[in-house]
Amino acid sequence: MAEQIEILVVDDDKEIANLVEIYLSSTGYIIYKAYNAMDGLALLQKHDIKLAIIDVMMPGLNGLEVLRRLREEGVKTPVMMLTARGEK
Numbered sequence: 001m002a003e004q005i006e007i008l009v010v011d012d013d014k015e016i017a018n019l020v021e022i023y024l025s026s027t028g029y030i031i032y033k034a035y036n037a038m039d040g041l042a043l044l045q046k047h048d049i050k051l052a053i054i055d056v057m058m059p060g061l062n063g064l065e066v067l068r069r070l071r072e073e074g075v076k077t078p079v080m081m082l083t084a085r086g087e088k
Contacts, residue, residue, distance in 0.1 A: 005029050005030065006030045006048055007029050007052070008054075009031060010052065010054045011035065011053075044075065050078070054066055054082060067081070
């Protein structure tokens with residue numbers, strides 16, 4: 001049986017997090033979701049995350065600060081930054 005890859009999605013917009021989860025889980029990935037940075041950091045410590053998809057603009061600790069913290073702690077997990085900034 002092939003190893004199932006665990007991916008973390010951190011986004012305060014639950015709708016976006018759910019859409020990413022639906023797409024990735026349909027291709028066989030195990031998805032963990034967090035709706036804020038602190039919960040995301042906790043999941044990174046608890047699971048063998050192979051990729052973290054993190055929203056850039058979150059209240060409190062934003063995605064860039066999360067990435068900075070991970071790198072300062074020596075965490076080498078690949079990170080993809082996500083943004084859904086819209087303007088009218």
